[in-house]
Structure formats: C-alpha cells, structure tokens
Amino acid sequence: MSVLDSKVPKGPLKTKWTDYKDHINLVNPANKRNIDVIVVGTGLAGGSAAATLAELGYNVKTFCYQDSPRRAHSIAAQGGINAAKNYQGDGDSVYRLFYDTVKGGDYRSREANVYRLAEVSANIIDQCVAQGVPFARDYGGLLDNRSFGGVLVSRTFYAKGQTGQQLLLGAYSAMNRQIARGKIVPYNRHEMLDVVKVDGKARGIIARNLVTGELERHSAHAVVIASGGYGNLYFLSTNAMGSNATAAWKIHKKGAFFANPCYTQIHPTCIPRSGDYQSKLTLMSESLRNDGRIWVPKNIEDVKAIREGRKKPTDLSEDERDYYLERRYPAFGNLVPRDVASRAAKERCDAGYGVNATGEAVYLDFASAIERYGKEQAKIHNIQNPSAAKIYELGKAIIEAKYGNLFQMYEKIVDENPYETPMMIYPAVHYTMGGIWVDYNLMTTIPGCYAIGEANFSDHGANRLGASALMQGLADGYFVLPYTIGDYLSNEIRTGKIPTDTPEFDEAEKSVQDKIDFFISNNGKHSVDYYHKKLGKIMWDKCGMSRNAQGLKEAASEIKELREDFYKNVSVPGTANELNSELEKAGRVADFLELGELFAKDALLREESCGGHFREESVELEGEQKGEAKRNDAEFAYVAAWEYKGEPSEAVLHKEQLEFNEIELKQRSYK
Amino acid sequence: MVDYKVTDISEHMSFLEMMDVLNEQLVNQGEEPVAFDHDCREGICGMCSMYINGEAHGPDRGVTTCQLHMRMFKDGDTITIEPFRAKAFPVIKDLVVDRSSFDRIQHAGGYISVNTSGNTQDANAIPISKYAADEAMDAATCIGCGACVASCKNASAMLFVGAKVSQYALLPQGRIEAVDRVKNMVAQMDLEGFGNCTNTGACEIECPKGISLENIARMNREYLSANIKD
Numbered sequence: 055m056s057v058l059d060s061k062v063p064k065g066p067l068k069t070k071w072t073d074y075k076d077h078i079n080l081v082n083p084a085n086k087r088n089i090d091v092i093v094v095g096t097g098l099a100g101g102s103a104a105a106t107l108a109e110l111g112y113n114v115k116t117f118c119y120q121d122s123p124r125r126a127h128s129i130a131a132q133g134g135i136n137a138a139k140n141y142q143g144d145g146d147s148v149y150r151l152f153y154d155t156v157k158g159g160d161y162r163s164r165e166a167n168v169y170r171l172a173e174v175s176a177n178i179i180d181q182c183v184a185q186g187v188p189f190a191r192d193y194g195g196l197l198d199n200r201s202f203g204g205v206l207v208s209r210t211f212y213a214k215g216q217t218g219q220q221l222l223l224g225a226y227s228a229m230n231r232q233i234a235r236g237k238i239v240p241y242n243r244h245e246m247l248d249v250v251k252v253d254g255k256a257r258g259i260i261a262r263n264l265v266t267g268e269l270e271r272h273s274a275h276a277v278v279i280a281s282g283g284y285g286n287l288y289f290l291s292t293n294a295m296g297s298n299a300t301a302a303w304k305i306h307k308k309g310a311f312f313a314n315p316c317y318t319q320i321h322p323t324c325i326p327r328s329g330d331y332q333s334k335l336t337l338m339s340e341s342l343r344n345d346g347r348i349w350v351p352k353n354i355e356d357v358k359a360i361r362e363g364r365k366k367p368t369d370l371s372e373d374e375r376d377y378y379l380e381r382r383y384p385a386f387g388n389l390v391p392r393d394v395a396s397r398a399a400k401e402r403c404d405a406g407y408g409v410n411a412t413g414e415a416v417y418l419d420f421a422s423a424i425e426r427y428g429k430e431q432a433k434i435h436n437i438q439n440p441s442a443a444k445i446y447e448l449g450k451a452i453i454e455a456k457y458g459n460l461f462q463m464y465e466k467i468v469d470e471n472p473y474e475t476p477m478m479i480y481p482a483v484h485y486t487m488g489g490i491w492v493d494y495n496l497m498t499t500i501p502g503c504y505a506i507g508e509a510n511f512s513d514h515g516a517n518r519l520g521a522s523a524l525m526q527g528l529a530d531g532y533f534v535l536p537y538t539i540g541d542y543l544s545n546e547i548r549t550g551k552i553p554t555d556t557p558e559f560d561e562a563e564k565s566v567q568d569k570i571d572f573f574i575s576n577n578g579k580h581s582v583d584y585y586h587k588k589l590g591k592i593m594w595d596k597c598g599m600s601r602n603a604q605g606l607k608e609a610a611s612e613i614k615e616l617r618e619d620f621y622k623n624v625s626v627p628g629t630a631n632e633l634n635s636e637l638e639k640a641g642r643v644a645d646f647l648e649l650g651e652l653f654a655k656d657a658l659l660r661e662e663s664c665g666g667h668f669r670e671e672s673v674e675l676e677g678e679q680k681g682e683a684k685r686n687d688a689e690f691a692y693v694a695a696w697e698y699k700g701e702p703s704e705a706v707l708h709k710e711q712l713e714f715n716e717i718e719l720k721q722r723s724y725k
Numbered sequence: 726m727v728d729y730k731v732t733d734i735s736e737h738m739s740f741l742e743m744m745d746v747l748n749e750q751l752v753n754q755g756e757e758p759v760a761f762d763h764d765c766r767e768g769i770c771g772m773c774s775m776y777i778n779g780e781a782h783g784p785d786r787g788v789t790t791c792q793l794h795m796r797m798f799k800d801g802d803t804i805t806i807e808p809f810r811a812k813a814f815p816v817i818k819d820l821v822v823d824r825s826s827f828d829r830i831q832h833a834g835g836y837i838s839v840n841t842s843g844n845t846q847d848a849n850a851i852p853i854s855k856y857a858a859d860e861a862m863d864a865a866t867c868i869g870c871g872a873c874v875a876s877c878k879n880a881s882a883m884l885f886v887g888a889k890v891s892q893y894a895l896l897p898q899g900r901i902e903a904v905d906r907v908k909n910m911v912a913q914m915d916l917e918g919f920g921n922c923t924n925t926g927a928c929e930i931e932c933p934k935g936i937s938l939e940n941i942a943r944m945n946r947e948y949l950s951a952n953i954k955d
Contacts, residue, residue, distance in 0.1 A: 106841045125770040177843035184845040188862040195852025227836035294764040328737045581752040
C-alpha cells in the first residue's frame with residue numbers, strides 16, 4: 055500500500071470543506087499565544103498566511119531574501135485573479151470554476167482541493183476590496199472583469215496590468231498591521247538553508263542573515279514553506295533573479311516528497327530573447343490575447359524578407375498571414391490555454407516561420423482590435439463617417455487604457471512601438487505546477503511542515519490556467535491553511551517553547567556551515583552563472599516544451615555530470631561573513647542541479663502527454679485531434695511523488711491515484 | 726570610487742545585464758563582484774536602485790534601473806554609478822542600501838484594520854466611482870524603490886508616504902482610519918530622519934512609476950485636517 059494518504063474528507067464534494075471545518079480541532083485563543091509558526095517566503099501565499107495566523111493569535115516569524123516582504127515575486131503577476139462571483143451574469147459558478155480548473159489542468163489535480171479553491175475564491179475578492187485593493191471598476195462603480203485563456207466566462211478581476219502587485223501590497227498591509235502589534239516578526243534579507251526535525255516533526259529552521267552572513271537558529275511548532283516555484287531551473291524564465299527552490303529542496307531532502315516535478319508551464323506571451331547576455335525573460339500578460347491576434351507569415355519568402363529587413367509585418371495583407379491559432383482552434387482561437395498556445399508557436403517556429411533573427415518569435419497584433427474599438431467609440435460619440443485616422447485614434451485610446459503599461463514596458467525593452475507594428479512574442483518558462491506533495495491539510499510528508507502556493511503541487515494539475523496562481527496563493531494563505539494548521543497545532547498546546555540548543559539544531563547548523571565553507575574555499579575556475587546557464591540550456595533543449603525518452607535520458611546524465619563538475623570547479627569569491635551574492639547563488643544552483651535531474655527522471659517516467667508535459671511519443675494519430683497531445687488516463691492518472699534517497703537517480707516513486715467522481719475525463723478539445 | 730572597463734556591450738542589454746557582464750569578468754579574475762540590489766528585472770519589485778550619472782534609475786524616464794537599456798548611452802561613455810544617498814538609507818555594501826525605514830513607515834499605518842477572515846461584506850456592496858478607484862490605483866502603483874528620496878535635495882520621503890496615504894484616503898474603506906493613519910505615518914517618517922518637501926518636484930520626474938506630486942498635496946491636506954480635528 056502506498057504511504058501517501060491525501061486525507062481528503064469523506065462525503066459529497068460540494069460539502070466536504072464545510073463539513074470538514076465544522077469538525078476540525080481548534081486551538082483555544084489563550085493557547086495560541088504559546089505557539090510559534092515560521093513562514094518562509096512572503097509572497098501572496100506566505101504573506102497572507104502570516105497575516106492570518108498572526109491575527110488568529112499565533113506568534114509568527116516570516117523569512118524572505120528580499121529587503122522587504124512586499125518585493126516577493128508575486129508582485130510581478132500582471133493579468134488578474136479568478137473568482138466565481140458571476141458578476142457578469144454569464145453563467146459562472148463555483149462548479150464551473152472548479153470544472154475549468156480541473157479540465158485546464160488536464161485532469162491531473164486533486165478534485166477535492168480544486169473544489170475548495172473554487173469555493174473560497176469569491177471570499178478573496180471581498181477580502182481584498184475590504185483591504186483597499188484598487189481593482190478596476192466600471193462607470194457604475196462596480197468591479198470590472200476580463201476573460202482569460204481556456205475558459206468561456208469573464209471571471210477575472212484585475213488592477214490594470216499590475217494585479218499581483220496590488221494583491222501583494224494588500225497582503226503586506228495585513229502583515230503590517232500584525233507587525234505593528236508585534237505578532238509578526240519579519241526577518242528580511244534572510245534565507246532559510248535547512249529545516250530542523252525533532253522526533254520526526256518540523257521544529258525550526260536554520261537561516262542565514264544575508265547582510266552579516268551569520269547563521270541563525272529559529273524554532274517553531276510548525277514550519278510553512280511558501281517559497282514559490284522552481285522555474286529558474288531553466289536559468290532564463292520570467293521568475294525574479296533570486297527566485298529559487300532551496301527551501302523546497304531542503305525539506306525534500308529531510309523527508310518531504312516532491313510531486314510531479316516535470317509539470318512546467320511555458321507561457322506563450324513573453325518578449326523573445328535578444329542575445330546570450332540575456333539574464334531573464336519578461337512576460338507580457340496573457341490578457342493581451344483578449345485583443346491581440348497571433349500570426350506568422352503564410353509564405354516562407356515573406357519570413358525571409360522580414361528577417362532581412364526588406365519587408366515589414368504591416369506590409370503583409372490579410373491573405374498573406376497565417377492566424378494559426380484561429381485556424382487550428384476555431385472555438386477558442388487566440389484564447390486557447392497556455393500550453394496549447396505555446397506548443398503552437400513552437401510548431402510554427404520549428405517549421406521555419408519565426409519572425410526575428412533567432413527564428414523564435416511570432417506576432418501579436420492589435421491592429422484589428424484598434425479598428426474594432428475605434429468604430430465602436432465613433433458610434434458612442436456619435437461621429438458620422440469617421441476617417442480611418444479618427445478610428446485609429448479612438449481605438450488606440452481604448453487599447454492604451456487597457457494595456458498601456460504593458461505596451462510601454464514592451465517599447466522600453468524592444469525599442470519598437472507596438473501600437474504601430476505588431477509585438478513579437480515567444481514562449482518562456484513561467485510557472486511550475488509541480489512542487490512539494492501535500493495532503494488536503496496542505497501538510498507535507500514531514501509532520502508539522504506545510505507547503506502553500508506555488509511551492510506545493512495540488513491545484514493546477516499538469517497545466518495552470520491564467521489568473522489562477524494569485525487565486526491559489528491567497529486561498530491557501532488566507533482561507534485554507536489557517537484552518538487546517540489548527541488541527542495539527544491543537545496537539546501542541548502542551549509542548550512549550552522549543553529550545554534551539556539541542557543536538558538536532560547543532561547538527562543542522564553544522565551541515566549548513568560546512569557547505570558554506572566548502573564553497574568559499576573551493577577556489578575553482580568557473581562562476582556560478584557559468585553552471586546555471588549550462589543547466590538552463592540542458593533543461594530548455596531536452597526538458598522544454600516537448601520531450602522524448604532519448605532526450606530525457608541524456609538530460610539526466612548530463613545534469614549529473616554537470617553537478618560533479620560544479621562541485622570540483624565552481625568559484626565563489628569573497629567571504630562567508632558579509633553580503634555575498636555569489637555565495638547565495640552557489641547554494642541555490644547546487645539545489646537546482648539536483649532538482650533538474652529528478653525533473654528529467656519524472657518526465658521520463660510519464661509516457662503520456664498532459665498539460666505542460668508534452669511527450670513526442672504520445673500524440674493523437676488520426677481524427678480531428680491528429681497531432682494533438684495524447685493523454686493516457688488508464689496508466690498515468692496519478693500524482694508521482696518522489697522520496698529522497700541520496701542521489702536524485704535513486705529517488706523512490708510513490709503514486710497517489712487520482713479519483714474523479716464529479717468530472718468525466720475527456721480529451722481537452724479547444725477546436 | 727573604483728574604475729572598471731567593460732567591452733562588448735550590446736545596445737539591447739539592460740543596465741543590469743551590463744553589470745552582470747562586469748561581475749562575471751570580476752569573478753573570472755578572482756575578484757569580488759560589485760554588490761547591487763535587483764530581483765524581478767521587470768520594473769515592479771522595486772528592489773533595484775543605483776544613482777546613475779546623477780539620476781536615480783539613470784537617464785531614461787518612467788523606468789527602473791533594471792528596465793534602463795544601454796541604448797541610452799554612447800559607445801565609450803564613462804558612467805558614474807553611486808548608491809542611493811540619504812541619512813535614512815544607510816549603505817550596506819557597494820551599491821546596496823538599507824531601505825527598511827520605508828517598511829517602518831508602513832507598519833505605522835499602511836493598512837486598513839480589517840480581519841482576513843473572509844467574513845467581510847460582498848465586494849460590490851460599496852460602489853466606488855471609477856475616477857476615485859483609478860486615482861487610488863495611480864497612487865498604489867508606487868513600488869517603494871526610494872528614487873524619490875535619492876533625487877530629493879532634502880532626502881524627503883513625502884512622495885512615497887503621500888502615495889501610500891492617498892491610496893487609502895481615496896477609498897471609502899480607508900476613510901475610517903484616515904485621521905490616525907496620516908498622523909502616525911508622518912510621525913514615523915520624521916522619526917526616520919527624512920527631510921521635508923520644498924516643492925522642487927525632482928521626485929516626480931525621477932519616479933519610475935510617475936507618481937504625481939498631487940499625492941504630496943493630498944497628504945498635506947489630510948495631515949492638516951487630521952490635526953484640526955484633534
């Protein structure tokens with residue numbers, strides 16, 4: 055029998071969460087004052103969890119590597135947050151949001167968790183408005199919505215193209231209130247470098263003060279990991295430069311299973327790479343696909359002419375353009391889910407139709423939207439027979455109001471005006487659906503250790519829908535964890551303060567210190583980035599948008615070799631007792647070099663195509679879906695949770711079989 | 726002051742990618758790289774700073790240092806880079822400064838006292854005029870980078886604090902505690918050692934997010950009426 059117990063409560067799906075909350079163990083307010091909780095990471099999940107736990111009365115310590123909790127990378131989310139409010143009256147409901155999320159995730163998520171997510175989604179919007187989050191509103195003063203890829207309703211709430219920023223500042227403001235009361239003590243510019251277990255339970259962490267280099271011991275009755283995803287495994291991604299998997303990987307090495315590492319989201323609308331010096335990729339919100347049409351030239355001669363600068367994209371007539379998403383997926387068109395849109399772009403570029411010098415770019419064109427809005431505005435303003443220039447002017451104003459900051463960002467980076475010439479976009483690594491395995495309580499396989507937000511695996515299956523990450527982060531932090539953690543902590547009321555002068559803390563600190571000393575004294579010949587870039591190239595080439603058995607086997611062995619070389623030859627200048635960014639990077643890349651190999655191993659095992667994981671050996675061979683991804687529910691409808699056993703190649707697989715009682719498994723068709 | 730020379734810089738590189746090239750070069754020579762703050766590299770986290778050729782976030786407008794591109798400079802230029810300078814922003818190392826004073830100002834009142842229980846009223850229960858919501862959003866766009874302080878001859882933080890006060894002052898949810906909020910935040914700002922505003926306007930010009938001086942005026946009005954109400 056599998057050791058994995060998802061602890062999903064019995065009973066009908068629609069009342070599971072309510073019934074469960076009614077019977078869960080609670081902690082008396084007077085006892086909460088004697089219980090400490092550590093939260094690692096202060097993005098939407100960590101920030102909201104810290105604020106709520108402190109508000110409930112627990113003593114919270116937060117840790118982040120940035121100089122302020124409000125800088126966590128949730129801040130960069132642009133497009134919006136989903137919620138089943140049905141303010142638009144377009145048929146939305148909790149069930150539909152649940153259904154879309156499970157279907158969008160290609161039926162690889164846990165039904166009960168997703169239903170709970172959809173259920174609490176509406177509360178998030180209420181909560182954020184009460185906190186003063188300035189969501190977009192219509193002229194009647196009510197909240198506005200937009201639609202996102204993979205769904206047929208308009209349920210996304212937004213604050214310009216800066217929704218993540220506004221939601222994070224909201225969570226941070228809730229933290230401020232608790233910091234002022236002394237219920238949260240923030241440890242900024244600190245990095246967690248190990249978890250400490252006592253009698254099998256998570257009892258604290260070892261953290262490094264990034265300014266002084268000092269190692270610190272912090273004890274707690276529970277440890278919450280909210281440290282985000284591992285997209286920086288690829289070196290180039292839309293993640294922040296400091297985003298890392300170290301906290302997640304450290305708990306994995308101490309007993310937390312790592313689930314579905316191969317599920318990576320490659321986002322379709324990013325600004326293409328411009329050269330080898332590139333340090334990161336910039337996302338353009340998926341909301342742009344509401345109004346932008348994606349195309350490449352129909353004729354290869356035009357592609358050549360454009361690359362050589364002899365023609366401009368605007369020179370091509372409608373007949374000379376291939377709006378390939380509208381052609382292949384007439385029902386959803388430019389609004390197909392992210393995985394589908396990314397693979398379609400890769401397919402065109404692999405066939406030689408990429409429109410920039412690297413051959414890795416397609417157009418995202420707003421000309422039709424500008425014309426459509428312009429005509430509509432002319433009618434609204436009662437302008438008879440408007441000139442083309444007037445239509446353009448009126449339409450441009452609408453596009454500017456909707457996406458102005460994104461257009462400005464594009465122009466600053468690429469030095470081209472996207473109102474006048476189509477944007478160029480290409481897919482980039484953006485989000486990781488895989489992560490630490492958690493049960494219904496969001497507890498990992500280490501008792502007392504929780505994982506929330508992008509750091510866990512539970513809600514997005516093999517592919518995340520747009521505007522669902524913000525929803526999940528805040529749902530976990532505000533509304534789920536604060537309940538479920540009480541069930542565990544109700545057994546800790548007699549424990550008392552946990553001492554840090556114990557052999558367990560000694561041992562954990564020593565191993566962290568040894569590793570730091572190793573890096574500082576290694577005196578190798580290559581920089582940390584040299585290895586990170588090499589790892590990224592292996593990942594992108596062999597574990598990227600499409601994968602095959604041979605490539606994955608090669609990736610696993612190449613990463614292993616690279617890791618061995620890293621330990622022999624990496625060079626970290628400076629000392630351990632100061633701000634040393636090379637030392638910080640070295641520790642993170644060391645963990646990526648292990649995680650990458652596990653990733654390849656997991657991808658190799660999954661001989662099916664599902665969501666972000668496309669296996670070239672598993673495609674539909676005939677019928678309307680010919681060439682599309684082929685899922686294999688009979689053999690692979692499970693969560694692959696890996697147990698650490700030393701080398702990544704020796705990791706042991708545990709399967710959690712996924713059961714679908716409410717939803718019939720179908721092939722995802724967006725045609 | 727240390728002089729460094731970097732070559733093979735493409736016009737499409739961002740300023741921080743140029744710094745990466747420099748640091749890679751230094752590491753390969755066994756030297757310590759130049760420490761600087763950065764994270765999202767898309768102009769939203771507010772972590773990057775740097776005072777470049779006498780301007781916070783460099784010569785371009787409406788961008789942070791991470792969004793500044795080398796096409797703004799000429800081949801052969803000597804570029805002077807300093808940390809943000811202010812009494813309330815002590816230097817930690819090289820170009821890295823400590824901006825925790827901004828956090829402490831927000832602990833003093835940068836929130837609405839509402840529990841995160843989810844038991845609040847429906848989000849549409851209080852309609853808010855689109856104009857007020859948009860104006861609050863414009864203020865809330867502030868990324869807390871500190872360019873306003875670095876640009877100000879008085880090292881004043883009033884654009885930052887004004888933006889934070891304004892976001893809440895413009896929304897009905899924030900009005901309830903408006904009086905205490907503005908008093909507490911201003912008191913903390915003064916305690917941290919930031920200077921006062923003398924209406925020069927450098928902050929507005931250098932702000933990467935275009936935060937308007939109107940926010941300072943609004944904060945002053947709020948502050949005045951808060952003290953009259955006492």
